[in-house]
Amino acid sequence: MTRAYNFSAGPATLPEPVLAQAAAEMLDWRGSGMGVMEMSHRGREFDEIFARTELRLRELLAVPAEFKILFMQGGAIAENAIVPMNLSRGGVTDHVVTGLWSIKTRQEALRYGEAHIVASNAADGAANHTTLPAPATWRLSANASYVHVCSNETINGVEMHELPDLRALGCDAPLVMDCSSHIGSRPIEWTRVGLAYAGAQKNIGPSGLTLVFVREDLLGHALPFCPSAFDYAVVAANGSMYNTPPTYSIYIAGLVFEWMAAQGGVAALEQRNIEKATLLYDAIDGSAFYTNRVAREARSRMNVPFFLPDDRLYAPFLAGAEEHRLLQLKGHKSVGGLRASIYNAMPLAGVQALVTYMREFAQRHG
Structure with missing residues (x-):
């Protein structure tokens, strides 16, 4: 049976060589006598997989040393809560609304403080997300903890091909970016980003894995009620092993990163x-x-x-x-x-x- 062309928005198609290798290693990963799904996340076998995956990801995306890479769970929907619990300090957050996902992000942020809409592409109706508001028109708050954008709206089909330079706009707040549906498809301008997050199930691998890239100076500000497993500082200090990570999704992501490098x-x-x-x-x-x-x-x-x-x-x-x-x-x-x-x-x-x-x-x- 020949494979079909799968145009799903996510979980999405994976490279055939990745699926073939995963199938070949399903019962026995490299002579270990066990499959990756059976491995302890603290065993030497998975430690090798994890280290290789993180290193290859940092190389592919040219992630600067001052950014921690966290392997978490819950997808972008969970990050809509985890980000304000870590970065908002209970104050004001700014949100650029460009589609249904950024609307959801802002609605969740309202649970943790003020969440201002500083720009929107829905001027003619809530479903009219067909343009992008120019950064020069954004009405940024003077005291925002961060500015959030969804750099590619999966549902509405709009993409920020260049990230805003907040400093050029006179804003000192870090840019937070949901890049779930374009991560790995283009370089990222890390000098303009404070934190980026992405569900893996579009360009990286199966569902269950969430990647978070957070600048070190943004760690350590979690709200008192933030669960320890969602505190970026705790996750970073424990090398993404504070709780059991999504081991098989990380393994598949590692195979995808090797495929990306080969391309x-x-x-x-x-x-x-x-x-x-x-x-x-x-x-x-x-x-x-x-x-x-x-x-x-x-x-x-x-x-x-x-x-x-x-x-x-x-x-x-x-x-x-x-x-x-x-x-x-x-x-x-x-x-x-x-x-x-x-x-x-x-x-x-x-x-x-x-x-x-x-x-x-x-x-x-x-």
Whole structure:
């Protein structure tokens, strides 16, 4: 049976070599006599896996030495609470609203203090997240503990291709970034970031693992009621082993990092991602049948929402796509339409197959 092209927004497709290696090592990891899921997180075998995974991740993303890398659980949804418990100090936090995920982040932050909306792309309605507010227009608070952005909105298909320079805006607060759906797809401007977090289930591996990159000077400020397992300083001091980490997800992430390095690293993957996104957006823009509502300068390379001219066509489009082994193309229920997520592991051939099917469908139904 041949594998399909899986356009799911997450959990998402993984590189085939990674799956093949994981399958080969399922029962016996490198002669240890046990699989990774069976290993103690404090044993020498997993210690080797963990150390290699962290080192390769730091190399791939060029993470500076002053940042701690934490391997946590709960996904970005949990970080919406964990971040303010660690960084807000019970005061004001600033939030840039660019889609449904940044809305959820701000709503959770309200449980721990004031959470100001300093910019929004929903001026014409809550669902109109199709542009990005220019940083020069942000109404930043004078006393914010941090400024939060979601640099790629998976549902709405908008991406900040350049991170804001808060210092140039006269703001001393650290930038906190949810980069779940573009991590590993492009370099990160670490000089502009205080903390970044990402669920692994899009570009990195299976669900269950959350990566947190936190600048050391931001550690040690957790609110008194913050659980110890969520206190970044405690997690960092214990090398992400304060509680049992998601060991198998970390192992798969390590295999993905090795695959990324073999592809030429993040810079090479970024160029490949630009090529894939350009191919798909050109097919949409060059058609009178499909539409994408996001401003060109704000379009995501990872998540491409698009719409048909008649709601009655969605069911036959999705049915035909499945027959062509093109899966998980239904748009998120909050916005409807269609969506193709084209993360690092989606090969160019997958996007080419999708574009070919889209053209054939438009010819039949246009």
